[in-house]
Amino acid sequence: MSEKLANNVEKVSIQENHSDKPYQGKDEDDFVDPWNVVSKSDTGVDYDKLIVRFGSSKIDDELLARFEKVTGKPVHHLLRRGFFFSHRDMHSILTRYEQGKPFYLYTGRGPSSSSMHVGHLIPFTLCKWLQDIFNCPLVIQMTDDEKTLWKDLSVEEAYKMALENAKDIIACGFDINKTFIFSDFTYIGQRAEFYRNMIRIQKCVTFNQVKGIFGFDDSTVIGKIAFPAVQATPCLSTSFPDIFGTQKIPCLIPCAIDQDPYFRMSRDVCPRIGFDKPALLHSKFFPALQGAQTKMSASEANSTIYVNDTPKQLKNKINKHAFSGGQVTVEEHRKIGGNCDVDIAYQYLRFFLEDDKKLEEIRKNYTSGELLTGELKKILIDILTPILQGHQDNRAKITDETLQTFMTPRKLCI
Amino acid sequence: MSEKLANNVEKVSIQENHSDKPYQGKDEDDFVDPWNVVSKSDTGVDYDKLIVRFGSSKIDDELLARFEKVTGKPVHHLLRRGFFFSHRDMHSILTRYEQGKPFYLYTGRGPSSSSMHVGHLIPFTLCKWLQDIFNCPLVIQMTDDEKTLWKDLSVEEAYKMALENAKDIIACGFDINKTFIFSDFTYIGQRAEFYRNMIRIQKCVTFNQVKGIFGFDDSTVIGKIAFPAVQATPCLSTSFPDIFGTQKIPCLIPCAIDQDPYFRMSRDVCPRIGFDKPALLHSKFFPALQGAQTKMSASEANSTIYVNDTPKQLKNKINKHAFSGGQVTVEEHRKIGGNCDVDIAYQYLRFFLEDDKKLEEIRKNYTSGELLTGELKKILIDILTPILQGHQDNRAKITDETLQTFMTPRKLCI
Numbered sequence: 001m002s003e004k005l006a007n008n009v010e011k012v013s014i015q016e017n018h019s020d021k022p023y024q025g026k027d028e029d030d031f032v033d034p035w036n037v038v039s040k041s042d043t044g045v046d047y048d049k050l051i052v053r054f055g056s057s058k059i060d061d062e063l064l065a066r067f068e069k070v071t072g073k074p075v076h077h078l079l080r081r082g083f084f085f086s087h088r089d090m091h092s093i094l095t096r097y098e099q100g101k102p103f104y105l106y107t108g109r110g111p112s113s114s115s116m117h118v119g120h121l122i123p124f125t126l127c128k129w130l131q132d133i134f135n136c137p138l139v140i141q142m143t144d145d146e147k148t149l150w151k152d153l154s155v156e157e158a159y160k161m162a163l164e165n166a167k168d169i170i171a172c173g174f175d176i177n178k179t180f181i182f183s184d185f186t187y188i189g190q191r192a193e194f195y196r197n198m199i200r201i202q203k204c205v206t207f208n209q210v211k212g213i214f215g216f217d218d219s220t221v222i223g224k225i226a227f228p229a230v231q232a233t234p235c236l237s238t239s240f241p242d243i244f245g246t247q248k249i250p251c252l253i254p255c256a257i258d259q260d261p262y263f264r265m266s267r268d269v270c271p272r273i274g275f276d277k278p279a280l281l282h283s284k285f286f287p288a289l290q291g292a293q294t295k296m297s298a299s300e301a302n303s304t305i306y307v308n309d310t311p312k313q314l315k316n317k318i319n320k321h322a323f324s325g326g327q328v329t330v331e332e333h334r335k336i337g338g339n340c341d342v343d344i345a346y347q348y349l350r351f352f353l354e355d356d357k358k359l360e361e362i363r364k365n366y367t368s369g370e371l372l373t374g375e376l377k378k379i380l381i382d383i384l385t386p387i388l389q390g391h392q393d394n395r396a397k398i399t400d401e402t403l404q405t406f407m408t409p410r411k412l413c414i
Numbered sequence: 415m416s417e418k419l420a421n422n423v424e425k426v427s428i429q430e431n432h433s434d435k436p437y438q439g440k441d442e443d444d445f446v447d448p449w450n451v452v453s454k455s456d457t458g459v460d461y462d463k464l465i466v467r468f469g470s471s472k473i474d475d476e477l478l479a480r481f482e483k484v485t486g487k488p489v490h491h492l493l494r495r496g497f498f499f500s501h502r503d504m505h506s507i508l509t510r511y512e513q514g515k516p517f518y519l520y521t522g523r524g525p526s527s528s529s530m531h532v533g534h535l536i537p538f539t540l541c542k543w544l545q546d547i548f549n550c551p552l553v554i555q556m557t558d559d560e561k562t563l564w565k566d567l568s569v570e571e572a573y574k575m576a577l578e579n580a581k582d583i584i585a586c587g588f589d590i591n592k593t594f595i596f597s598d599f600t601y602i603g604q605r606a607e608f609y610r611n612m613i614r615i616q617k618c619v620t621f622n623q624v625k626g627i628f629g630f631d632d633s634t635v636i637g638k639i640a641f642p643a644v645q646a647t648p649c650l651s652t653s654f655p656d657i658f659g660t661q662k663i664p665c666l667i668p669c670a671i672d673q674d675p676y677f678r679m680s681r682d683v684c685p686r687i688g689f690d691k692p693a694l695l696h697s698k699f700f701p702a703l704q705g706a707q708t709k710m711s712a713s714e715a716n717s718t719i720y721v722n723d724t725p726k727q728l729k730n731k732i733n734k735h736a737f738s739g740g741q742v743t744v745e746e747h748r749k750i751g752g753n754c755d756v757d758i759a760y761q762y763l764r765f766f767l768e769d770d771k772k773l774e775e776i777r778k779n780y781t782s783g784e785l786l787t788g789e790l791k792k793i794l795i796d797i798l799t800p801i802l803q804g805h806q807d808n809r810a811k812i813t814d815e816t817l818q819t820f821m822t823p824r825k826l827c828i
Contacts, residue, residue, distance in 0.1 A: 186606050196603075200562075205637075207621065207632050222640050
């Protein structure tokens, strides 16, 4: 049959677009796609604009109130403080929870050669909290195949990184009885259901679509072109027969907003092949030490605090590299005060200092000029040091056997 | 990392091109690609032109003589009569055989809902002969994923067809101890090495290349775009760890010439990722009953003799549909004689009548007008009837257990 005649697959209309260039959050100031986050503004990306451009919904007070009502628990400070700022269909998930209907959590990570950085802890921290309050299964995809395709890395190198990174993830405290972590390079060769679902998805998405969504062009390698389906496949519960059997159950995906294009594509495809659309909780980016114009990146050591940094490294990095919103001289600072909106030490405290009262006090004192930049940085160092130490202690205790259990396809205990 | 910056994979230069539109054998008369074979000439495709356009080598007397010398056996009539007419690197395979170095055979089939047709028997017949004389492993890929992507077929339907078609293939007499038959929908979920090799290949091929090779365009679904790598993956012996462990061994692929684009792509990629180029033996197309302008197609019942046709169906189809090179009246036929070059019954005899002397006698008598069309057709019917019957008997004896053994990844006994 001719290629053209055979291509009788109904075209997907990307119905969730609400603007001209919807998938790349690109305007005069910001550029956001799965590989790039750059903002010209020193307070970072304009997230309200991103919600409009991506066509998602704001996490508003009403949703947070419902969250607390339905779960009977106060919402996590990452939600309360707006780091998770956008969602898709979170109300449906809460309704399912009220009705006692099942759902699962899905998140992922593109492995990197270095240790995870503190920014990576954010989605996993929320993920663990969601797993605890909803008591539901969690699948975590390590996209070692993606890394091989996008970077100068062999299959073996990327796979090894996936295993190392999985230990960092386990160290976040996930429940071994409710969590399945998998590397694409292993799991796709373990359960036929995954590849079958990949093909179901790949049959529904044209090159035109991934071109529009991910900026691919004719010189893009075919592995990259097909990859979005690999990241979409865990949205189909039947990809995990050990956990869900043949049941079709929707998932909730906590992720950084830059991953949304993958899941917007997934949301277009899922209903066409008999599955619910995945629901999403979007986080903002964790800013680089040098400032909120770019997100923290594991491949740039100077702008990054790794979870395995020593106390001395941590101290040096914050003191040396954390962009300050303070003034040049003490006198000036006392007079004019600091700018919390651009001060990285303050911004990091918003992630890691749970106590609202203390945080507000710090904000007031720094803004007034009473608190100096060095003092503010010391507060952050004192809070982050035990967090990193705790993570490192957790990680040191993870045996290969534990890792293997997390990564074995198996029935989870819910 | 940006898509463009990250795309630092060295570009493949398709070095084996020797003409402007090399991958599609397309000129004023013929069109040949993996989905279409159409010729305007009533003697069918001009295969000499195709060799030039595809840049392969002719199977000449020298190669056939070396074949006989190296194997110590007369070459198969499908080689001797030029149905396998073109090759790539067959000399290297013969050299390996002389040196006692290992290689394997790889062929495949896109499953169809109907039974196989007699044209399908041709490559498998040669494959079985090659397996017997070389005593080497054979892997047979059932591309059920391809069928799901190209046709209006579900995963389950295509997979079921793969199992049914596998029985037809086994009925050709393959040695259960030396043959592994696999469905993509199953095997890719059984051995991680296959998917890992798929990604290695997909990292080396750009959309531009598959566009040029297979005629894809921007509206092609991403599954089709990625699929050529799936068909290339069995060229890497490490995709079959049960058979080859981690050994890198070259393969020989007997296939119809329309599949060459896949393997020309494979031959470009293999050396870049540390593997030998696959060698190839190309067959001509098996002509449709209506004439050599198109190849026999399992989806067009009237132009096709299925291996499970009854003697009555076979007889009717040949008598009713086989294009005749004879004259309109007996008188005229006796006077002018028949044209064997376009007569389908005679052409089929060249495939199925092994006896050169008898065949030559038939040719002379039909050309002279002594032999009438009805008589010629009867000879073909008398030869094909027991061949089909034998195949049907073989197939009836294949148990599900036998099928399962053929399709289980396992060490082969060579």
